[in-house]
Amino acid sequence: MALATFKGGIHPPDKKDIAKDRAIKEAKSPQRVVIPLSQHLGAPCKPIVSIGQEVKKGEVIGEPGGFVSAPVHSSVSGKVIAIAEFPNAMGRMVNSVVIENDGKEEWASLKDNPDYIKLSADELKEKVKAAGIVGMGGAAFPTLVKLSPPKEKPIDTIIINGAECEPYLTADYRLMIEKSGEIVEGLKILMRILGVNKGFIGIENNKPDAIEKMKDAAKNEPNIEVCGLEVKYPQGAEKMLISALTGREVPPRALPMDVRVVVQNVGTALAVYEAARYGKPLIERVVTVTGEGIKNAANLMVKIGTLISDIVEECGGFKDSAGKVVSGGPMMGFALSTLDVPVTKGTSGILVIPEEGVVHTDEFGPCIRCGRCIDICPMGLMPSMLSILSEKGHYEDTKEYNLFDCFECGSCAFVCPSKRPIVQLVRLAKSLTKP
Amino acid sequence: MADVKKEHELIVTVSPHVRDEETTSRIMWTVNMALLPAFFMGFYFFGLKALFITALCIISSVLSEYFFQKAVNRKVTVNDGSSFLTGLLLGMNLPPSLWSFNPFTIHVPIIGSVIAVVITKQFFGGLGYNIFNPALIGRAFLLISFPKAMTIWTEPSAAFFALDAKTTATPLGILKEDGIAKLIEAFGDKLNLYAELFNGHRAGSIGETSVLALLIGAGFLLYKRYITWHIPISFLGTVAVLAWIFGGKNPETGKMLLFAGDPLIHLLSGGLMLGAFFMATDYVTCPSVRKGQIVFGIGCGALTMLIRIKGGYPEGVMFAILLMNCFAPLIDRSMKSDVFGAVKEKKK
Numbered sequence A: 001m002a003l004a005t006f007k008g009g010i011h012p013p014d015k016k017d018i019a020k021d022r023a024i025k026e027a028k029s030p031q032r033v034v035i036p037l038s039q040h041l042g043a044p045c046k047p048i049v050s051i052g053q054e055v056k057k058g059e060v061i062g063e064p065g066g067f068v069s070a071p072v073h074s075s076v077s078g079k080v081i082a083i084a085e086f087p088n089a090m091g092r093m094v095n096s097v098v099i100e101n102d103g104k105e106e107w108a109s110l111k112d113n114p115d116y117i118k119l120s121a122d123e124l125k126e127k128v129k130a131a132g133i134v135g136m137g138g139a140a141f142p143t144l145v146k147l148s149p150p151k152e153k154p155i156d157t158i159i160i161n162g163a164e165c166e167p168y169l170t171a172d173y174r175l176m177i178e179k180s181g182e183i184v185e186g187l188k189i190l191m192r193i194l195g196v197n198k199g200f201i202g203i204e205n206n207k208p209d210a211i212e213k214m215k216d217a218a219k220n221e222p223n224i225e226v227c228g229l230e231v232k233y234p235q236g237a238e239k240m241l242i243s244a245l246t247g248r249e250v251p252p253r254a255l256p257m258d259v260r261v262v263v264q265n266v267g268t269a270l271a272v273y274e275a276a277r278y279g280k281p282l283i284e285r286v287v288t289v290t291g292e293g294i295k296n297a298a299n300l301m302v303k304i305g306t307l308i309s310d311i312v313e314e315c316g317g318f319k320d321s322a323g324k325v326v327s328g329g330p331m332m333g334f335a336l337s338t339l340d341v342p343v344t345k346g347t348s349g350i351l352v353i354p355e356e357g358v359v360h361t362d363e364f365g366p367c368i369r370c371g372r373c374i375d376i377c378p379m380g381l382m383p384s385m386l387s388i389l390s391e392k393g394h395y396e397d398t399k400e401y402n403l404f405d406c407f408e409c410g411s412c413a414f415v416c417p418s419k420r421p422i423v424q425l426v427r428l429a430k431s432l433t434k435p
Numbered sequence B: 001m002a003d004v005k006k007e008h009e010l011i012v013t014v015s016p017h018v019r020d021e022e023t024t025s026r027i028m029w030t031v032n033m034a035l036l037p038a039f040f041m042g043f044y045f046f047g048l049k050a051l052f053i054t055a056l057c058i059i060s061s062v063l064s065e066y067f068f069q070k071a072v073n074r075k076v077t078v079n080d081g082s083s084f085l086t087g088l089l090l091g092m093n094l095p096p097s098l099w100s101f102n103p104f105t106i107h108v109p110i111i112g113s114v115i116a117v118v119i120t121k122q123f124f125g126g127l128g129y130n131i132f133n134p135a136l137i138g139r140a141f142l143l144i145s146f147p148k149a150m151t152i153w154t155e156p157s158a159a160f161f162a163l164d165a166k167t168t169a170t171p172l173g174i175l176k177e178d179g180i181a182k183l184i185e186a187f188g189d190k191l192n193l194y195a196e197l198f199n200g201h202r203a204g205s206i207g208e209t210s211v212l213a214l215l216i217g218a219g220f221l222l223y224k225r226y227i228t229w230h231i232p233i234s235f236l237g238t239v240a241v242l243a244w245i246f247g248g249k250n251p252e253t254g255k256m257l258l259f260a261g262d263p264l265i266h267l268l269s270g271g272l273m274l275g276a277f278f279m280a281t282d283y284v285t286c287p288s289v290r291k292g293q294i295v296f297g298i299g300c301g302a303l304t305m306l307i308r309i310k311g312g313y314p315e316g317v318m319f320a321i322l323l324m325n326c327f328a329p330l331i332d333r334s335m336k337s338d339v340f341g342a343v344k345e346k347k348k
């Protein structure tokens, strides 16, 4: 059978070997954590602790500020020493709670409930809500929202996204190898919450051992299908993944739920399982620390709020000089201007690019209309025209070329022989026009 | 806290943080390379004249770009290989007879190069912004300004160093003026005609004659995916079909005889192969949407045959491509690809 895939896409060198075989290791518990009250898409949380207050691990410190939001918990036990604005990985200032770690790792509450699967859908959903779970693939969309589709939009399929199509990153891969059973359980819980009896786990074909493991873990689950996907970026983008596995195309501006599908990342599935079984909130996640510029690559279980500088130090620091440090993967991640930003629920990786590996984009050429970007744009857009119009300042005209359907995957900029900063130009146009 | 951060100035740019190795100049230089086999065949058949003319075109193209960019304070981009390519293509599109001191026509290639690079390309904003293929505008300008010099064709001779050679007509010229029987006669028999056309042992522009060599270069570009099949195949296919339908003549009356043409002669002669693989495919001046490229190719093919059969010139490739160049932006705009999901949801 031909491998499931979508139209377009690119093949960047995957570089996963750097961190692929490093088993997940618990990161050192940091002296202090900086926990942003807005780690997700949607309304920021309201702090419910005050300076000087003692908190336990897993205790709620921020309450959701709206429906599209998720509570935030302390990832250590200790004392709140500040509540103030701190920079996050995107360079924005966000209200954050700083907690001094007392090293006792005292949990607020953690109860094993092996019979979790017997809980009702609503009870399970309540657990997901309380645990503050968000999409852990990068966009950090609150999971609860995805699990609460309006009545007129029934869901019939859940997809667990194990594509991990971003080069370098191996966090999801390690999870699938080491926690395959838990991920399948997580999927079963999600299926129960939504009353769905079709589950897919989509994994790119360059991870045969992960496919093997997941197949094994799901072998007694007739409703769960583990599918190999063609290795191609951005295979893990929601719309591409849905099209590859179900043949359904999410219309422009619509959501997966409009084609009766919910997509969750493997890390999220694990978090759902842990929330349902132990009542464990989302206070830590696997972060791949990788790149040619880091001394010791690793896949670390990191407490939310740990500063990236602490993690870099734990991994032996930079090899010689770091040119660029990226939070996330090389295709869609954010370049950091300072390492003093915390790991959040959406941080999938820390990528250190040595100076000689940095692509300088200030020198770019004119569009030679070679059509490469058009061939590969997974959304079927004309990135060339978007970039030309935006460069000339014709922002309004970019809408004729469906500006707002671009999800900034970066494929076009990757292939462009003129090294045009297409994503940058797209963002510029988006910020200066309205959909 | 960690002190690693203090020592480093971190570079911040917008994603993506990795890029493909392909660059514009690598593409341009590769296309230049792919033209070399055909150029060498021209050199072989037409001797030193061919080399001199082509070199003259390349040098004047590159220099005029350099000086123009200096003069208007633009970044000098001659290293990207695109003006070299324009010069090379222009040279390959000129008759070898232009290297002549009596009458003096050596200035002709230079004028063509300046027109191509400065007027057609730089005046419009430089690489990427020109509407017309620079080399073809250069050639078209010369054909109109120097109609005589531009239509003197010489016989391919093995006398390598000979700077003057016997003049003759091109196969398409013979076909137009005297008909297919005369053309076959000139080459002995039909099979020999095909073979000679394929090898390139015939009168014509310097780099257009050897179909074999052009195909080698084109095959390389296709293999490297620098060009795709869309334009050349639709172009050549249209020419073949139309040549078959409308290319035949009743030998007695000289009137058009439908479905009696010889597509092979049309495919193998003139500037068709050079045009279809190397000039109609010019990124900047052809549509960039693949579907649109097929329309473009068909248009080029149809116009070529219209000129060849009905027009005043024996050859129509150049004007066909130039005419279609005008439509490229329009084709792109009207044949935009479908946005993902905009088509109706299909079920597995």
Ligand code: SF4
Binding pocket: A376, A377, A378, A379, A380, A381, A382, A383, A405, A406, A407, A408, A409, A410, A411, A412, A413, A422, A423
């Ligand atoms: S960044 Fe936007 S325009 Fe470029 S390939 Fe991705 S979706 Fe298409």
Ligand code: SF4
Binding pocket: A366, A367, A368, A369, A370, A371, A372, A373, A374, A383, A384, A387, A412, A415, A416, A417, A418, A419, A420, B288
């Ligand atoms: S890949 Fe770059 S040069 Fe080619 S058409 Fe797209 S934007 Fe233009």
